[in-house]
Structure formats: C-alpha cells, structure tokens
Amino acid sequence: xxxxxxxxxxxxxxxxxxxxxxxxxxxxxxxxxxxxxxxxxxxxxxxxxxxxxxxxxxxxxxxxxxxxxxxxxxxxxxxxxxxxxxxxxxxxxxxxxxxxxxxxxxxxxxxxxxxxxxxxxxxxxxxxxxxxxxxxxxxxxxxxxxxxxxxxxxxxxxxxxxxxxxxxxxxxxxxxxxxxxxxxxxxxxxxxxxxxxxxxxxxxxxxxxxxxxxxxxxxxxxxxxx
Numbered sequence: 062x063x064x065x066x067x068x069x070x071x072x073x074x075x076x077x078x079x080x081x082x083x084x085x086x087x088x089x090x091x092x093x094x095x096x097x098x099x100x101x102x103x104x105x106x107x108x109x110x111x112x113x114x115x116x117x118x119x120x121x122x123x124x125x126x127x128x129x130x131x132x133x134x135x136x137x138x139x140x141x142x143x144x145x146x147x148x149x150x151x152x153x154x155x156x157x158x159x160x161x162x163x164x165x166x167x168x169x170x171x172x173x174x175x176x177x178x179x180x181x182x183x184x185x186x187x188x189x190x191x192x193x194x195x196x197x198x199x200x201x202x203x204x205x206x207x208x209x210x211x212x213x214x215x216x217x218x219x220x221x222x223x224x225x226x227x228x229x230x231x232x233x234x235x236x237x238x239x240x241x242x243x244x245x246x247x248x249x250x251x252x253x254x255x256x257x258x259x260x261x262x263x264x265x266x267x268x269x270x271x272x273x274x275x276x277x278x279x280x281x282x283x284x285x286x287x
Contacts, residue, residue, distance in 0.1 A: 065103070068094055070116040072103050075235050080111055082239045084158040091136040094231035095146050095153045100124045102146055106133030126199070137196050144202025145227060149210070154231030156238045159223045162245035163188075167218035173248050176257045180248075181268030182276070183240045185213030193220040201225070213269060216241040 093104035120131030126140035191208040194200035228234035
C-alpha cells in the first residue's frame with residue numbers, strides 16, 4: 062500500500078507539469094501509471110479541476126478500466142489507457158493532452174515529419190497519425206497500440222483528437238508529451254517559411270541511438286571511480 066500511495070502522489074504531481082508546459086486547459090488531459098507487479102493503473106479522476114487535485118483523488122482501476130478504489134469516477138480515457146497497458150507490457154505510463162500545436166497536426170490528420178535533431182533524439186522518426194476513434198471505450202487504445210507497435214515514437218497524434226504519449230513510467234510519458242508539443246510548434250513555424258527537408262534516415266538512427274543510450278549522466282561503477 063505504501064508503494065501505491067507513493068505512485069498516487071507522483072501521478073498527482075505530474076499533472077502539474079501539464080499545466081506548467083501549457084499542454085491542457087480546464088479539466089482536459091490526464092496522466093496514468095501502471096502499478097508495478099499488479100494488474101492495476103492509477104489515473105486522474107474525470108472532470109476535477111487541476112487546482113483541486115490531491116493524491117487521494119487519484120483513482121485506482123484494473124486493466125479493463127474498471128474502478129477498484131477511489132471516491133471519484135475515473136477519467137473518460139481510462140479504458141484507452143487500460144488497453145495500452147494490456148497490450149504493451151513495456152509501457153508504465155500514458156499521457157493524453159490537447160496541446161494546441163500537436164492537436165492542430167492531429168486535426169489535419171498529418172504526421173509531424175522528422176526534420177530536426179530533437180525529433181530524431183526523442184521520437185526516432187516521424188510522429189505518426191492514429192485513426193479517429195470516439196471517447197469512452199477502448200477504441201482509442203486500440204488505435205494507439207496499432208499505430209505505435211513496432212514504431213520508435215512514444216507519441217501518436219490521434220486523428221481529429223490530440224496526442225497520446227507512452228513511456229517506461231509516467232514521468233517519461235509526460236516528458237514525451239512536452240517534447241511532442243515543442244517539436245509540433247517548431248515544425249509548424251518552419252513550414253510557414255517554406256518547404257522543410259527531412260533528416261536522412263541514417264542521421265535519425267544515429268541521433269536516436271546516441272540520445273537513448275549515451276546522452277545524460279551514465280551510471281558508473283564505484284570501484285575505481287574518480
């Protein structure tokens with residue numbers, strides 16, 4: 062129970078990052094996390110103001126999207142999140158936003174082309190478009206899984222809806238949502254200036270490998286460390 066309490070607190074805190082980076086308005090959007098070792102997820106409740114969210118408000122659902130514990134109804138996207146967790150066991154976090162630039166690409170039904178190094182780093186190629194699906198069932202989850210399985214991108218733009226992102230944990234999924242909006246904005250600006258050239262595939266592969274495996278602080282052995 063202490064680990065679930067800690068995860069509830071983390072998921073609650075991560076919702077403030079959606080506000081901080083301008084990815085949501087009013088009560089839209091949500092962050093969820095898989096409970097390690099359990100067929101459970103933790104997600105934001107439906108229709109509750111971000112200013113009012115507390116760790117205790119985060120609801121626990123099973124991987125069919127059914128409420129297990131909590132005083133509020135879960136997010137209307139819960140079944141979509143649950144479907145992702147059932148079919149992508151490597152995923153530990155899912156995020157949905159209506160961030161304006163990424164959603165504009167989704168409204169056009171157009172993938173974001175990989176034309177800048179930041180996209181090669183984080184997404185390993187284009188950010189793809191997923192099929193249109195109505196809210197309130199696992200249909201969106203099906204579209205997410207169908208689009209992202211076998212794809213390096215942790216983000217998908219669900220057509221005429223908005224971005225969903227995945228990660229090894231909830232924090233990684235939030236980071237992907239922040240980066241998705243950032244590159245969506247940059248690529249929108251670039252296209253106002255004229256045609257935009259894609260990065261060569263070999264450059265994308267190199268960028269992705271470096272960023273995923275070399276970038277940042279690497280763990281070092283204490284033995285012989287300086």
